[in-house]
Each structure stands twice: as structure tokens, then as C-alpha cells.
Amino acid sequence: xNESEREKWYAYHHQKFGIPLEYLKRDYEEELSGKVPMxxxxxxxxxxxxxxxxxxxxxxxxxxxxxxxxxxYGARCxxxxxxxCPPRSHCSLCYQPTEWVPLKGTGVITACTVxxxxxxxxxxxxxxxxxxxxxxxxxxxxxxxMEVEDVSNIRVGTRxxxxxxxxxxxxxTDVYFRPVD
Amino acid sequence: MRRVGIVGxxxxxxxxxxxxxxxxxxxxxxxxxxxxxxxxxxxxxDCAVYGIYNDFFQRQYQPDAFVxxxxxxxxxxxxxxxxxxxxxxxxxxxxxxxxxSGLYDVCxxxxxxxxxxxxxxxxxxxxxxxxxxxxxxxxxxxxxxAGRTAASGFALAVVAHQEKFGNPTEIQMxxxxxxxxxxxxxxxxxxxxxVITVEDVLNSRKIVEPFKFYDNCLYTEGSSAVILASEEVxxxxxxxxxxxxxxxxxxxxVMPGNRPNIYTFESSRVAAKKAYEMAGIKDxxxxxxxxxxxxxxTGTEIMAYEDCFFCEEGDGGRLVDDGTVMxxxxxxxxxxxxxxxxxxxxxxxxxxxxxxxxxxxxxEAGERQHKNARxxxxxxIGGTLCTWTVCLVLERGKG
Numbered sequence: 001x002n003e004s005e006r007e008k009w010y011a012y013h014h015q016k017f018g019i020p021l022e023y024l025k026r027d028y029e030e031e032l033s034g035k036v037p038m039x040x041x042x043x044x045x046x047x048x049x050x051x052x053x054x055x056x057x058x059x060x061x062x063x064x065x066x067x068x069x070x071x072x073y074g075a076r077c078x079x080x081x082x083x084x085c086p087p088r089s090h091c092s093l094c095y096q097p098t099e100w101v102p103l104k105g106t107g108v109i110t111a112c113t114v115x116x117x118x119x120x121x122x123x124x125x126x127x128x129x130x131x132x133x134x135x136x137x138x139x140x141x142x143x144x145x146m147e148v149e150d151v152s153n154i155r156v157g158t159r160x161x162x163x164x165x166x167x168x169x170x171x172x173t174d175v176y177f178r179p180v181d
Numbered sequence: 182m183r184r185v186g187i188v189g190x191x192x193x194x195x196x197x198x199x200x201x202x203x204x205x206x207x208x209x210x211x212x213x214x215x216x217x218x219x220x221x222x223x224x225x226x227d228c229a230v231y232g233i234y235n236d237f238f239q240r241q242y243q244p245d246a247f248v249x250x251x252x253x254x255x256x257x258x259x260x261x262x263x264x265x266x267x268x269x270x271x272x273x274x275x276x277x278x279x280x281x282s283g284l285y286d287v288c289x290x291x292x293x294x295x296x297x298x299x300x301x302x303x304x305x306x307x308x309x310x311x312x313x314x315x316x317x318x319x320x321x322x323x324x325x326x327a328g329r330t331a332a333s334g335f336a337l338a339v340v341a342h343q344e345k346f347g348n349p350t351e352i353q354m355x356x357x358x359x360x361x362x363x364x365x366x367x368x369x370x371x372x373x374x375x376v377i378t379v380e381d382v383l384n385s386r387k388i389v390e391p392f393k394f395y396d397n398c399l400y401t402e403g404s405s406a407v408i409l410a411s412e413e414v415x416x417x418x419x420x421x422x423x424x425x426x427x428x429x430x431x432x433x434x435v436m437p438g439n440r441p442n443i444y445t446f447e448s449s450r451v452a453a454k455k456a457y458e459m460a461g462i463k464d465x466x467x468x469x470x471x472x473x474x475x476x477x478x479t480g481t482e483i484m485a486y487e488d489c490f491f492c493e494e495g496d497g498g499r500l501v502d503d504g505t506v507m508x509x510x511x512x513x514x515x516x517x518x519x520x521x522x523x524x525x526x527x528x529x530x531x532x533x534x535x536x537x538x539x540x541x542x543x544x545e546a547g548e549r550q551h552k553n554a555r556x557x558x559x560x561x562i563g564g565t566l567c568t569w570t571v572c573l574v575l576e577r578g579k580g
Contacts, residue, residue: 050237050314053300053307057203090209092253095216095223 006032013045058089061100067170072103072162074138085138105162106180107135112158114151129154133177145176154179182281186415186422186578189219189408190536195372195401195524197297198307204239204295204404205251211404211529212252212291219408219418223252226408227285229259232272232292234527234563237314240298248293258285264432265318266331266477268292269405269531270561270571274428276409286411292529293404311400319565320436332397332478334566336389339480341444343391348498351391354479355382356501358395358521361476364508365518367549370533372401372524396479401524405532407539420579423539426556427462427574429455435568446567449488449560456558456572457490465558466491466505466512469574471541471551472558473534476519481567485560486514489572508549516541516549531561535573542577 001009009032010024024045030036031043056063065071074083075098077091083101090097112131122128129146131154147163148154160177168174191214193199193207202210208231216222229252231245241247245261264271269292276290299310312330319325319334339349359379365371377395385394415422431451434440440447453465462468474489476482483497491512492500500506506514517523517537520530538557540546559573 048237048317050240050299050317051302051310052240052298053302054240054298055200055203057199057201057206059203088251089206090213092251095213095253 001032001034017045017047019045059087062087063170063172066164066172066174067168070164070168072105072135072175074101074103074135075099076101083138084140085135085142086140101137103135103137105135107133107160107177109154109156109158109160110134110141111156112146112154127151131177133160145173147176147178183283184412185277185280185409185425186412187407187425187535187539187575188410188415188418188422189215189221190406190539191215191218192370192405192529192533192536193403194370195403195526195533197372197399197401199295199402202295204233204241204244204293205248207295207402207404208248208291208293208406209251211293211406212289215289215291215406215408221287221408221418223254225287226254226257226289227287228257228279229254229289229291230272230276230279231259231261232263232268232290232528232532233261234263234265234268234294235296235314235318237317238294238296238299238311238527248291252289254289263528264563264569266475266525266527266563267531267561267569267571268528268563269533269535270559270573271430271531271569272528273407273409273425273531273535273573274430274571276407277425277428280409280411283411286414288409289406290409290532291404291406292526292532294526294528295402296400296527297402308400324565330389332392333389335478335481336392338443338446338484338566339391339478341442342480342484345444346495348495349480349483349501350498351383352379353483353498353501354391354396355379357476357479357482358382360501360507361482361515361519361522362395363522364516364549365522367516367547368518368523369547370403371518371522373399373522374518375522391480392478395521398477398520398525401526403524403526403529403533405526405529405536407532407535415578421543422578423542424576424578425573426576427456427458427460427572429453429457429459429572430570431455432569433567435565437566443566445494446484446488446562446570448567448570449485449562449572450490452570452572453489453560456574460556460574460576462574465489468556469512469558470554470556471516471538472512472514472560473517473519473537474514474558474560475530475534475562476515476521477525479521482514482519485562489558489560513551516546516551527563531559531571534559534561535575538575542575543579
């Protein structure tokens with residue numbers, strides 16, 4: 001490849017995959033230098049992607065309540081009285097249709113840990129708390145986003161409260177938890 | 182091996198889009214109907230097999246885990262099966278093995294698929310994005326970059342068959358489309374019930390030579406379930422079981438270069454032969470009363486007549502012309518409407534086909550009931566140029 005072909009290669013992959021040019025150059029400069037033996041393993045940029053207009057189905061109200069009303073809703077089984085959060089349209093034990101119930105948004109940490117390494121999407125946030133919270137009035141635990149200044153203060157039994165982001169999208173990330181002061 | 186019977190079954194309606202249900206909510210509906218039909222509840226289930234094809238459709242990897250949870254089957258063993266369009270058939274085959282082996286007595290086999298959350302915002306429709314998700318299951322290095330679709334893959338096989346044998350003709354294919362859309366008008370769960378003519382099919386828009394719009398099945402969302410049980414439990418639960426008396430399966434070379442030809446689907450021939458051997462069938466045309474064949478495309482239904490030994494190789498088109506496979510013919514094919522009329526909710530399809538045959542064997546098929554259904558065939562195929570085939574022979578239990 002000559003200089004102009006290399007530039008086209010970078011531009012094509014930048015455009016196709018949204019990888020910044022400087023990253024492409026950093027990773028592929030050697031490959032495109034013409035010095036790599038023909039038999040050496042060839043690595044190439046690629047991604048798998050599908051777009052959705054995804055329906056939350058029977059959970060739809062839960063996400064609308066977060067977005068519109070800053071409310072967390074659970075689902076109660078009329079037969080066994082268990083309250084699900086995350087909600088479900090039917091009780092999985094009794095097979096009865098559930099009823100919506102508003103929750104207070106408070107709860108208690110039932111298990112927690114500190115994450116120092118994580119996925120590409122959250123790598124800039126470490127260290128952060130990963131915790132299971134049992135929301136008051138429910139029979140289930142739920143993985144939650146926890147935002148705290150000092151991660152060493154969080155332990156099992158810590159009481160927490162839901163906070164809602166200013167900008168909400170109708171997703172579970174609209175809500176996060178902080179210890180109750 | 183122990184005898185295995187179908188003791189309960191349920192299916193949601195097959196339709197283009199269930200905006201009000203997620204995949205696990207659809208699965209719940211099918212499971213609940215199957216439990217009600219069997220007169221049991223979830224506690225009676227010993228194990229489960231889930232047929233779910235494409236993780237991209239569900240927007241979820243390992244979707245089986247969430248279905249299992251939603252159905253309240255926690256702590257019971259389960260496994261998910263994926264073999265493309267043959268996923269439903271494969272799921273029943275694995276469920277059969279679970280029970281026949283003696284490992285478990287009662288097995289829930291449930292298929293579900295929800296493809297139409299995939300969405301192309303530019304053209305404001307789902308199909309191009311659904312195709313994109315499907316194409317991730319084609320060979321990623323060579324086939325995917327060629328922009329091939331499932332339709333073009335099977336079109337190549339049909340063209341090869343036409344070159345070799347001079348059929349199926351466009352008119353024979355159109356007749357299959359008319360038949361399956363018509364049969365669907367008698368099926369309350371069908372997605373595409375329609376009374377159309379051969380001309381309507383021939384005049385519909387071209388998709389890929391030689392297929393026109395009406396030669397193709399549509400994309401479907403839905404869930405279907407059957408409950409399998411050992412003979413002893415089956416007899417306790419119902420006086421009208423349906424026995425699975427033949428199971429045949431085969432998986433071909435996925436890269437067609439390793440195949441001698443593409444005008445026949447060798448995996449289908451191997452699977453059908455195995456299923457017939459096991460069920461003691463020597464002359465399928467005379468010993469079967471009805472069949473549900475995998476008609477993702479009209480031309481491949483005709484190829485399936487040959488691959489299931491209803492006729493000699495190259496003679497499939499004749500069975501359309503002489504009426505053999507029509508609803509009132511000697512061996513009606515796809516009384517449900519098949520994939521073209523009823524729909525193709527991939528992971529659920531093979532189970533819907535099994536449900537259909539079993540419905541006839543239980544004398545519960547309503548308006549479309551076969552008059553003397555004693556034994557039926559299910560053919561479930563999938564993958565590039567029919568990588569997988571599963572064939573099942575079902576027989577009525579009641580005298």
C-alpha cells in the first residue's frame with residue numbers, strides 16, 4: 001500500500017465503524033506498513049450491530065413511570081401477594097396476572113461489591129459500587145446503579161434511596177441510588 | 182428407549198408483531214396454554230427445552246434463562262437449542278431424548294421468537310434490519326459480505342432443481358402459495374389467511390428469481406409449546422395422547438462446496454429416512470395421512486415432497502398438479518397454512534407444525550380437521566441451503 005491507499009483504508013474503516021482515526025492508525029500502522037509477512041495472522045476492524053424499536057411489552061408502564069413521574073412501580077400477585085420489582089405481567093409461581101403498585105423508592109443493600117475493572121461502556125466510571133437492593137415493599141432484589149463519593153462506606157444493610165436523573169429516557173438508568181443520609 | 186407422548190400443547194397467535202408482549206411474555210402465554218391443556222401446573226415439569234433461534238431478534242443473548250425464570254421453572258434443568266429454521270424441530274428431538282432415555286418423565290418443549298423489534302429507521306420498517314440480524318448467522322467471512330439472504334440461498338437451490346429436472350415451474354410454485362394461503366383461512370392462529378389466485382402470485386413483486394412476494398413466508402412473532410411425557414405419565418394425564426413414533430435428524434455441510442449438488446437437500450433425505458425406519462414406514466405416500474413441511478418458500482415445499490420420499494426425485498411438481506398435496510388430496514401438506522400461510526416464528530415454527538399435526542390426530546382441528554388422521558409427518562429445516570433437518574412421525578393414541 002502506498003501513502004494514499006493507507007489514508008483511504010483509514011478513512012473507510014473510520015466511516016464504517018466509527019472508530020476514531022487516531023485509534024485506527026495506532027492499531028494498524030504496522031499492518032499497513034508492508035513489513036508484515038503474508039502468512040502472519042491478519043486482524044481487521046469489525047462490529048456486529050442491529051438497530052431496534054424495542055417494545056418493553058407488559059413492562060412498558062414501569063419505564064414510562066420512571067420517565068414521566070419519577071416513580072418506581074412494582075407488580076403484585078393477587079394470589080400469593082408477592083411484589084415483583086423488576087415487574088412482571090404474571091406471577092411466575094401462581095401464573096396469575098399481577099397488579100401495579102407504586103413503591104416508595106427506598107430499600108436496603110443485600111449484597112455489594114466494588115468494581116475496579118469493567119466493560120468498555122463503563123470503563124471511565126471505576127471504581128463504582130455494584131449492589132443488589134431489596135426495595136421496600138417488594139420480595140425481590142434488583143441490581144442497581146449506585147452513586148456514592150466514598151465506595152468504602154457501602155455495606156450490606158446500608159439503607160438507600162432512589163434518585164432520578166434530570167434528563168430521563170425511559171430506561172433503568174433514569175434511576176440511581178444513594179445511601180439515605 | 183421409552184415411548185414418548187404429547188400430553189399438552191399451546192400456541193399464541195402467529196402474527197407480524199406483538200408490540201404488547203416481550204419474547205418471555207409470549208413464551209409465558211404458550212406455556213400457560215400447554216399446562217392448561219395437559220391439566221397440570223409448572224410443578225409437574227421435570228425439565229425444559231427451549232427453541233430460540235436468533236439472539237439478535239430477542240435483543241438478548243441466552244434468552245432461554247429469562248424464559249425459564251419467567252415460567253417459574255427455576256432449579257429445574259433446561260437447555261436451549263438453536264438450529265436456524267429447524268430450531269423448533271430440534272427442540273422436540275432433544276425433549277424426546279430427555280424423556281425416552283428415562284432421565285425425566287415430563288418435559289416442556291417451548292419455542293419462541295420475536296424478530297420485529299429489529300427496525301430500520303430510514304425506511305420505517307422492520308424487514309431490512311431483520312435480514313441483517315439473520316445474516317449474522319450466515320458465514321461471516323465469505324457469505325455475509327455478499328449480501329445474500331435466506332431467500333436467495335434457497336432460490337439458488339430451486340433454480341438448480343429447475344435446471345436439472347425442469348420443475349418446479351412458476352405455476353406449480355404459485356399453486357403452493359394459493360394452497361397454503363387458503364389453508365390458513367381455516368386456521369385461527371394464522372398470520373396470512375388469504376384467498377388468492379395463481380395470477381395474483383405471478384403478478385406479485387419480484388423478491389429473488391424465481392420467487393415472487395407470495396412465494397415467500399413472512400416474518401412472524403409467536404410462541405408454541407408442547408409437553409412431552411413418558412408412556413406411563415401420558416396415560417395418567419390423558420386418554421388422547423399423541424405418540425412420537427419416529428425421529429430423524431441430520432446436519433449437512435454448511436459450506437455447499439462439500440456437497441455433491443444443491444438441487445436436493447441431503448439432510449432432509451437422511452432425516453426422513455431415519456424417521457420412517459423408526460416408525461416402520463415403507464411407503465410414506467400411502468402410510469401418512471397428513472404432513473406439515475417447512476415451506477419457507479413455495480419451491481422448497483415442492484423439493485420437500487421429493488426429499489420426504491412422497492415421489493421420485495425430480496417429480497415433486499406433479500404432486501401439486503395432480504392435487505395430491507391439496508387439502509382434500511391423498512396426502513394434504515400444510516393444512517395449518519404452513520410457514521407461508523400460518524407464519525414462521527422461527528424457534529416456534531417446528532413446534533407449531535407439531536401442534537398442528539397433533540391437533541388433527543386428536544380430532545381437534547375444527548374446520549380444517551383431516552377426516553381420518555392416524556399418522557402425520559413434521560419436517561423442520563433450517564440453515565444455509567438446509568443445513569439441518571429434523572423429521573418427526575406422530576401417531577394418534579386414541580383408537
